[in-house]
Structures are given as C-alpha cells and as structure tokens.
Amino acid sequence: MQxxxxxxxxxxIIAVFSTYTSLTMAERIADNNKRKKTWIIYASxxxxxxxxxxxxxxxxxxxxxxxxxxNPYLLILMIIFACxxxxxxxxxxxxxxxxxxxxxxxxxxxxxxxxxxxxSGLLAIRAPLQIQFFSIPFxxxxxxxxxxxxxxxxxFTKIRNELTPVRIxxxxxxxxxxxxxxxxxxxxxxxxxxxxxxHVSITDSINTYTLAIIISIITILIMCxxxxxxxxxxxxxxAERQLLEKIRLSEIRYRLLVEQSPAPIIxxxxxxxxxxxxxxxxxxxVSKKExxxxxxxxxxxxxxxxxxxxxxxxxxxxxxxxxxLELRMISSVGDIVEVEGNVIKVxxxxxxxxxxxLRDITETKRLQEQMKILAYTDQxxxxxxxxxxxEHLTKVVERAYADQSSVxxxxxxxxxxxxxxxxxxxxxxxxxxxxxANRMKSCLTPKDILVRIGGDxxxxxxxxxxxxxxxxxxxxxxxVMVKPVHIGTNDLIITLSIGISILSKFTPDGETLIRHSDxxxxxxxxxxxxTYQFFTEDLDCILKRKQQIENGLWKAIxxxxxxxxxxxxxxxxxxxxxxxxxxxRWFPSxxxxxxxxxxxxxxESGAIIGIGEWVLKKACKQLKxxxxxxxxxxxxxxxxxxxxxxxxxxxxxxxxVLSSLQINTCNLEIEITETMMLDIKSAMGIIExxxxxxxxxxxxxxxxxxxxxxxxxxxxxxxLKIDKSIIDDALKSNRNMSILTAIINVGTCLDNTKVxxxxxxxxxxIKLLRDFNVIGQGYYYGKPEKVTEIEKKWFGKP
Numbered sequence: 001m002q003x004x005x006x007x008x009x010x011x012x013i014i015a016v017f018s019t020y021t022s023l024t025m026a027e028r029i030a031d032n033n034k035r036k037k038t039w040i041i042y043a044s045x046x047x048x049x050x051x052x053x054x055x056x057x058x059x060x061x062x063x064x065x066x067x068x069x070x071n072p073y074l075l076i077l078m079i080i081f082a083c084x085x086x087x088x089x090x091x092x093x094x095x096x097x098x099x100x101x102x103x104x105x106x107x108x109x110x111x112x113x114x115x116x117x118x119x120s121g122l123l124a125i126r127a128p129l130q131i132q133f134f135s136i137p138f139x140x141x142x143x144x145x146x147x148x149x150x151x152x153x154x155x156f157t158k159i160r161n162e163l164t165p166v167r168i169x170x171x172x173x174x175x176x177x178x179x180x181x182x183x184x185x186x187x188x189x190x191x192x193x194x195x196x197x198x199h200v201s202i203t204d205s206i207n208t209y210t211l212a213i214i215i216s217i218i219t220i221l222i223m224c225x226x227x228x229x230x231x232x233x234x235x236x237x238x239a240e241r242q243l244l245e246k247i248r249l250s251e252i253r254y255r256l257l258v259e260q261s262p263a264p265i266i267x268x269x270x271x272x273x274x275x276x277x278x279x280x281x282x283x284x285x286v287s288k289k290e291x292x293x294x295x296x297x298x299x300x301x302x303x304x305x306x307x308x309x310x311x312x313x314x315x316x317x318x319x320x321x322x323x324x325l326e327l328r329m330i331s332s333v334g335d336i337v338e339v340e341g342n343v344i345k346v347x348x349x350x351x352x353x354x355x356x357x358l359r360d361i362t363e364t365k366r367l368q369e370q371m372k373i374l375a376y377t378d379q380x381x382x383x384x385x386x387x388x389x390x391e392h393l394t395k396v397v398e399r400a401y402a403d404q405s406s407v408x409x410x411x412x413x414x415x416x417x418x419x420x421x422x423x424x425x426x427x428x429x430x431x432x433x434x435x436x437a438n439r440m441k442s443c444l445t446p447k448d449i450l451v452r453i454g455g456d457x458x459x460x461x462x463x464x465x466x467x468x469x470x471x472x473x474x475x476x477x478x479x480v481m482v483k484p485v486h487i488g489t490n491d492l493i494i495t496l497s498i499g500i501s502i503l504s505k506f507t508p509d510g511e512t513l514i515r516h517s518d519x520x521x522x523x524x525x526x527x528x529x530x531t532y533q534f535f536t537e538d539l540d541c542i543l544k545r546k547q548q549i550e551n552g553l554w555k556a557i558x559x560x561x562x563x564x565x566x567x568x569x570x571x572x573x574x575x576x577x578x579x580x581x582x583x584x585r586w587f588p589s590x591x592x593x594x595x596x597x598x599x600x601x602x603x604e605s606g607a608i609i610g611i612g613e614w615v616l617k618k619a620c621k622q623l624k625x626x627x628x629x630x631x632x633x634x635x636x637x638x639x640x641x642x643x644x645x646x647x648x649x650x651x652x653x654x655x656x657v658l659s660s661l662q663i664n665t666c667n668l669e670i671e672i673t674e675t676m677m678l679d680i681k682s683a684m685g686i687i688e689x690x691x692x693x694x695x696x697x698x699x700x701x702x703x704x705x706x707x708x709x710x711x712x713x714x715x716x717x718x719x720l721k722i723d724k725s726i727i728d729d730a731l732k733s734n735r736n737m738s739i740l741t742a743i744i745n746v747g748t749c750l751d752n753t754k755v756x757x758x759x760x761x762x763x764x765x766i767k768l769l770r771d772f773n774v775i776g777q778g779y780y781y782g783k784p785e786k787v788t789e790i791e792k793k794w795f796g797k798p
Contacts, residue, residue, distance in 0.1 A: 004060070010216040011058040014223075015182050016175055018050020021223045040091055046226050048083030051117055053219040058185045060212035082117045115142060141185075264339075264358040267348050268297050270317065274353060283339075283360060285331040297356075302328035302336060313354055316343045326361070338362040378452040380430055381437040386453040389461075393510035396461060400503055407503040408470045410460040411517035412440070412477065415495045415529040417456040420487075428487045432494075435485050443476040459514070467502065467534070474498050474532035495530035497521050502534070519543055549598055552588045553607040557614050561588050564618050565784035568794060569635070569756060572769050572776045577794045579635030579669070581777065582619045583784045584611070603643045612644035617657055622787060623668060624661045631795060637669035637698060637719075642676045651689050658693060665694030669719060673700045677711050687715055698756075703743055712746065720747035724759025724778075730768065737768075744772050 055078070264283045267275035272294050284300055286292060292300070301309050305327040312325045322343070329337045339358045346355045376388035384392070393409070400407045414436070421429040433456065440458065441450050449461040460477075462470055477496060484491035499521025507513045516535040519542075524533035556562050562584065569579040586593050602608040619638045626634060644650060658665060670690060677683045677699075687697055698719035699711060703726045712720075722743055729736040747755035757769055760778030769776065782793070791797040 007057050007060055007212055007216070010213075011054050011185070012182050014050055014057060014216060014219055015054040015185075017220060017223050018047055018053070021046050021050070021227045040087060042226065042229075044083050044087035046223060047086040048079060049219055049222065051082045051086070051114060052079045053215055054182065055117060055185055057212045057216050058182070078117050082114075085112065085114070085117075264360075266297065266354075266356040266358065267346070268313070268354040268356060269348070269351060270313075270354070271296070273297055274348065280358070283331070283337060283358065284329065285333050285335065291332070300329050302330055304328070313343065316345060316354060317352070319345070329358075338365045381434055381452050383437060383458075384449065384451045386451075389449075389451040389453060389459055390510065392449065393461060393513065396463060397503065397510045397513070400463070405464050406466070407513070408462040408465060408467075409501050409513045409517045410462070410470070410474060410477075410532075411499040411514070411521045412458040412460065413497050413521055413525075414456040415497055415525070417494060420492060420494065424487060424490060428490075431487055432485055432492065435487075436481065439480045440477055443473060443480055448473075459517075470500060470502065471532070471534075474500060478530065478532065497524040497529050498532035499524055500532060500534045507535075516540070516543075546601060548590065549588075549593060549601050550605045550607070552590070553586075553598060553602050553605065553611065556586060556588065556607075557610060559588075562586055562611065562614060563786070564615065564622065564638075566787055566790045567777060567784040568782050568790065569637075569775050569777045570781045572757075572766060572772070572774055577634065578775055579637060580790060581671070581784075582615065582622070582636060582638040584615055584639075585784070599641070603641055606643065608641045608643045609647055612641055613653055616654060620657050620661050620663055620668065624663045627664060627667075632664065632667070635667050635669055635696070637671050637696075639671045639700065642673070645672060645676050645683075645686065651686060654690065654695070655693060658695075666696065668694075669696035669698050671698040671700040671719075671721065674702060674711055677715070680711070680714060684715055691716070701758075702747075712750065717750070717753060719754045719756060720750070721756045721758055721777075722747070727757055727759060727765055727768070731764065741772075744774060748773055 052075075056075070264280035265275075265277045266273055266280060273292055273296075274294075276289055276292050280292070281287065281289065284292065297313075298306055298309065309325070309327055312322065315322055325341045325343065327339060327341065329339050331337060338361050340361045341359075342357045344355050344357075346353055348355075376385060377383070378385040396407055399405075417429070417432075420432055433452070437450070437452065437458070440460075444450060444460065447463065449459075451459045451461070453459060460473070462473060465473075477498060481494065481496055484493050486492075499517040499519065501507055501513045501516035501520060503513065507516055516539070519539055520533045520535040523539060524531050527533065552561075563586075564582045565585050566580040566582055568577055569581060570576065571578050584595060584599075586595075586598055599608070602611055615638055619636055623636045626632075626636075640650075647653075654670075658668075672683075672687075691697060696718040697715075698721055699715075699717050700721045701723045702720050703723045711717075722740075726736075726740050726743060730740040731737075744755055744757075747753055754775060755773075756775045756777055757765075758777055760766065760769075760776040760780045762780060765778075766776065766780060785793075788797075
C-alpha cells in the first residue's frame with residue numbers, strides 16, 4: 001500500500017498548527033470578558049477544523065494509491081461534531097469555575113468528539129475499499145485520545161492563569177499535542193483494514209487526493225488568518241493586562257498607604273462601605289472591620305445629618321468640588337463624634353466609589369464652643385456682651401416682625417458712676433458692677449435678656465410685653481437701686497437713667513432700637529436722672545431734625561450757606577465805636593437755624609472744625625479789607641469753639657492765615673470761654689503761642705463759671721467780657737450790684753485789659769454803667785448785621 005509523505009507531513013503540520021492557534025485563541029477567551037463567547041466560537045471552529053483536517057488528510061495520505069470516495073454528508077457531520085465537542089470544552093473551561101469535575105467533563109467531551117470524528121470519518125469512506133476493525137489498535141487510539149485530552153485541558157488551564165503573552169511553552173505544547181493527535185490518528189488507522197475491491201463509482205462522491213491538498217492549504221490559510229487576528233488582539237490584551245497589573249499594584253500600594261494613614265478612611269460605593277482602615281475602627285469603637293464593611297454608611301451617621309450627608313455624596317459623585325463636610329457620626333456604643341470629611345471620587349475594585357477621609361473634630365468643636373462663649377460673654381459679670389447682643393437683637397426683631405409681636409429695648413446707664421472709680425478705684429468699680437448686675441437680674445424673668453455692653457452701660461431686651469409692663473420693669477430697676485451697695489466699708493447709692501424704645505414704624509431694625517433707647521436715656525438724664533424715658537414721636541422728630549442739621553452743616557461751606565454778621569462794641573462814656581464781633585449765621589435751604597441750635601450740633605459732630613476755619617479766614621479777610629480801606633482803628637473779634645480750640649492744628653491754621661493776609665494782628669481778637677480753660681496748662685500753651693503772633697485774647701461769658709479768678713491770675717488776657725446774667729441780676733438788688741462792681745473793678749485793674757459788658761438792651765442798664773470805664777455790646781447799640789449795614793451806619797459808607 002503506497003502512502004503519500006507530503007500528505008502525512010501536511011497532516012502533522014495541520015495538527016500542530018491548529019493546536020497552537022487554538023491555544024493562542026484560548027488566551028483571548030481567558031482575557032476578553034466582553035467578547036468571550038465570540039472567541040469561544042472562533043477557537044472551537046479552528047480546533048474542530050484542525051481535528052477534521054488532520055483526519056481527512058491522514059486517511060488520504062495512507063491510501064494515496066487508491067481513488068477513495070467519501071460520503072459528503074458524513075464529512076459535514078464530522079466537522080460539526082468536532083466543533084461542538086471543542087465548544088463544550090472551551091465553554092466549561094472559561095465560563096465556569098476550574099474545579100476537577102469540570103476538567104473531567106471537558107476531557108470526556110473532547111475525547112468522545114475526537115473518537116467519533118475519527119471513526120465516523122473512516123465510515124464515510126464508500127469505495128473502493130472495505131473496512132475490517134482490530135481491537136488492540138482501537139484501544140490504543142482511545143488511550144492516546146484520553147492522553148491528548150488531559151494534556152490539552154491542563155495546557156488551557158495553565159494559559160488561563162498566565163499573565164504574560166504567548167511564550168515558548170505554547171509552541172512546545174502545540175508540537176507535543178499535535179504529534180499526539182497524529183499518533184492517535186495513525187494508531188486508529190491501524191485498527192482498521194481496508195480490502196480493495198471493485199466498485200462502481202457513485203456520482204455524488206468526492207475524489208480525495210487533490211481535495212486533500214486543497215483542504216490542507218485552505219485549513220492552513222484559515223489558521224494563519226485566525227492566528228494573525230489572535231496575535232493582533234493579543235497585543236491589545238497584553239496592554240490591558242499591563243494596565244490591570246498597574247492598577248492592581250496601585251491598589252495594593254493604595255491599601256498599604258490607607259492602612260498606614262493616621263486619619264480614618266472609608267471607601268463607599270454608594271450602597272455599602274467596601275473598605276476601611278484600622279484607624280477607623282477606633283473612631284466608631286468596633287474591633288473588627290467585618291462589623292462595618294458591607295453596611296450602609298448612614299448606619300454610622302446621626303439621623304439629623306442623613307439628608308445633608310446624602311445630598312453631599314450625590315454632588316461629589318456628580319463631579320462637583322465641595323468644601324469639607326461637617327457631620328456627626330455615632331459609634332457602636334452610642335457616642336456622638338463630630339467629624340470633618342474630605343470626600344473624593346475614586347476607582348476601587350474597577351468601580352466608582354467615595355473615598356472619605358475623616359478628621360475627628362470633637363475636641364476642636366468643644367474648644368470653638370468655649371471660645372464662642374468667651375467671645376460672647378462679659379468676663380466681669382458673666383452676662384452676654386456687646387457682640388452677642390447685636391446678633392441676638394437682630395434675630396429677635398426678625399422673629400417679632402414674623403410673629404407680629406412686640407420687642408422693647410432698655411438702655412441703662414448709672415448716673416455719676418465715674419466717681420466710684422475715681423474715689424474708690426477700678427477694683428471697687430468692678431465689684432459694684434457685679435452687685436448691681438445681680439440686682440437687675442433679680443427684677444427680670446428667665447426669658448428676659450440682660451446684657452452688659454461695656455463700662456456702666458447695660459441693655460435689657462423684653463419680648464411680648466405691653467408698654468405698661470415695660471414701664472413696670474423700669475420702675476423695679478429704679479427701686480432696686482435705692483438700697484446702698486456695700487463695697488468694703490463704703491455704702492454707695494448711685495441712681496439709674498433708663499431709655500426705652502419699643503419696636504414700631506420708627507424703629508425698623510435692631511440698630512435703630514438701640515439708637516433710640518440711647519436718645520431716650522439721655523433725655524432721662526436731662527430730666528434730672530434717676531428716671532426712665534420712652535422714646536416718642538417727638539423725640540424722633542428731634543432726632544430727624546438733628547440729623548438734618550448735622551448733614552447740612554457738613555455741606556454748608558460748599559453750598560455757600562454761611563455768613564458773618566457783625567455787632568458793634570461801643571465805649572459807653574463816649575459813645576465811640578471801638579470794635580465789632582463777628583457772629584456766625586447759617587441760612588440752609590430748609591430754613592434759618594439759630595446759632596444756639598446748630599453750634600452744639602456742629603461741636604458734637606466735629607463739623608465745627610471746618611466751619612471754624614472758614615470763620616477765621618472770613619473774619620481775617622474782612623479785617624484786611626477794612627485796613628486797605630483806611631479803617632485801622634477798629635478791633636474785630638470772633639469766637640473759637642472748645643472743639644476748635646483743642647484741635648492740634650489750630651495754632652498752625654491761625655498762623656498760616658495771618659501770614660497769607662499780612663494783617664495788623666493787634667486789631668484781631670480771639671474770644672474763648674472760661675469753660676475752655678478747665679485744662680489750664682494746655683490752654684496756657686496755646687494762648688501764649690497766639691499772643692506771640694500779636695493776636696488779642698478775650699475771655700467770654702466771664703462770671704458764669706467756677707474758676708474765673710484763677711484764670712485771671714494765670715493768663716494774661718486783653719479783654720474781659722462779662723456775662724449778660726451779671727448785669728441782669730445787678731438791677732434786682734444792691735448786693736448783685738456790688739458783685740457787678742467788683743467784677744468790673746477786677747477787670748479794669750488788670751494792666752492793658754478792657755472790659756466789655758455783654759447783653760446791653762436798655763437805657764437803664766446804660767445809666768447803671770455810665771460811671772464805669774467799660775465797653776457795651778448788645779441790642780441797645782445794634783443787633784448783628786451784614787457788613788454792608790455796619791459800614792453804612794458806622795463807617796459812613798453809602
């Protein structure tokens with residue numbers, strides 16, 4: 001029997017090549033989860049085709065001298081059965097767990113498939129041979145089939161667990177398995193004997209030699225194509241393997257890093273906790289991770305923070321960058337732990353999760369609360385302080401508007417408290433404040449608020465009380481202070497002045513309530529102290545007018561609303577004009593305002609500084625104009641306010657004006673009141689500087705104060721202006737006339753000092769003063785007038 005070496009060699013090549021290709025494709029099955037079923041089909045077709053081609057070409061190779069004819073339907077069934085048996089093997093190996101039972105089932109399936117494929121192929125031969133079977137070679141072929149199966153399954157199992165690409169052992173395994181397949185085939189061929197005989201050709205049979213060559217070539221080409229696809233996909237899978245390995249190593253490092261972190265860390269996948277580090281166990285007071293892992297994170301969060309935590313986690317999962325979250329966690333023993341959590345989105349075990357880095361801020365919160373208490377508490381009395389009061393009052397007012405309820409604010413100031421500190425010392429003053437704070441608290445209910453805002457000023461906030469009830473509280477406060485306060489060996493009685501404001505259309509907010517209670521408190525002081533005063537609509541009108549005047553004063557110079565009027569000063573004996581006093585007048589758009597009203601407001605607001613400088617420049621300019629007109633024997637005087645006199649730049653301003661105008665300073669007189677001389681040392685320094693410039697100094701309202709003689713003794717003045725009240729009283733009795741005479745004699749006895757009597761209004765007063773060498777000023781000689789009127793009456797100007 002002649003055999004074909006070419007076909008035998010092709011059968012071996014096909015067996016080895018199909019096995020190698022199947023092993024290579026098996027790697028794709030192991031690695032490519034998304035296309036696992038597709039690769040199973042590919043591998044099954046390739047291996048099934050290889051088994052069939054090996055058998056077909058091997059049979060033709062052995063009986064190449066015969067014109068063998070096959071049944072085509074049986075050949076097709078061979079291919080299908082080979083592919084099905086191979087598919088079952090791959091499906092079990094790569095879609096199920098690799099325990100021994102599955103391996104044995106795989107071996108049985110492929111062994112059965114190979115045996116049936118081989119011997120059904122022999123049965124497919126129809127002519128010109130007859131077949132006889134021999135038992136020993138048949139059994140040997142079955143044994144070889146079993147061996148092949150075990151080697152194949154073991155190889156596939158090994159490949160599945162490998163993390164590296166195709167290696168030399170794959171080629172080695174392919175050669176061994178291919179040769180084994182061939183041995184099994186040719187051993188099986190020994191199990192049968194073909195007896196040549198004549199047979200009529202069947203028209204539907206297929207001639208095999210040429211077909212064997214074609215099938216070999218096609219099979220090899222198909223396997224080459226499949227192998228190329230597998231190798232190309234292998235590169236991609238290899239890159240994915242490397243990436244997965246990096247992820248695996250990165251995850252290992254991540255776990256090590258997290259475990260070594262001093263901060264508690266939780267990994268949460270949106271449903272349950274999937275990882276925690278050891279430190280986290282201490283935070284929630286558990287001993288094992290299993291007590292936490294697998295549970296929802298809300299199980300460990302205070303129920304009042306559930307909504308906040310859930311909303312926060314949803315936002316982080318959506319990719320939003322948020323500030324750290326503060327919430328309360330509950331330990332296994334029920335303790336509440338304040339924590340701050342930094343939450344970031346991470347990939348953990350190939351799925352999106354929340355890494356939560358926690359920081360225990362329980363102690364920090366406690367310290368913050370203590371600091372808050374310190375920040376909002378008056379350290380002397382233990383009462384709430386100014387900062388707390390303003391925040392609390394804002395909330396109270398908002399609540400009152402919402403509930404349409406009432407709010408009253410009482411401002412309390414102790415009358416003449418300064419004397420306690422001055423006479424007994426600040427320690428005694430502090431002790432006094434503690435005692436009176438407790439006394440006032442005893443007059444209030446627990447819902448009433450008593451606050452110390454500083455010094456001896458206290459506030460009380462009363463809610464939902466009528467005006468009558470508020471007044472009753474104020475009376476209790478006044479009565480409780482009647483009892484002496486014992487400080488050491490001293491018994492002190494200090495009264496209160498209380499200003500009250502009630503929430504209304506005049507007090508739209510807390511700050512206005514405070515301001516109105518302050519105004520009412522000062523009104524109570526004006527009434528003689530030791531009383532209370534409600535803020536009223538009249539006081540509101542006074543406040544608004546005061547505010548209007550204050551605002552107008554700041555813009556008076558810019559709007560050119562200020563003017564200087566001049567009042568003559570006449571020598572009583574001769575009737576000669578010796579000087580004029582410049583008096584400030586203001587004509588705002590909202591009506592004429594008396595100096596007695598706007599000057600105190602200008603003093604209080606500080607606007608007097610700018611206004612006083614304007615008066616200085618205007619008066620000096622007028623004196624310069626008169627000098628240039630030849631009027632050189634007239635003195636011009638003007639008043640300086642207390643606020644202006646204490647301005648550190650006052651002397652420099654006077655000096656600069658005089659220097660710029662170059663006037664005769666002996667005709668310029670600055671009037672100051674004796675009340676401005678309380679700080680005698682400071683006043684003396686300024687006066688001495690002014691006198692060096694040649695400016696005359698007059699003391700205004702002399703006799704109305706308490707230190708008149710002391711001033712005359714210590715300061716060299718040029719003019720003494722006696723207060724109007726002195727001459728008014730002189731007409732009432734001889735005693736008062738004696739006082740007036742004494743004051744005039746004191747003034748005239750001083751060297752180079754002139755005496756001016758203010759407030760001359762009647763001829764009777766002139767008759768009384770005619771025998772004295774004094775100057776008169778008052779409505780008797782003329783009221784303050786514009787400069788044009790003064791010049792017309794006294795200087796003869798048209």
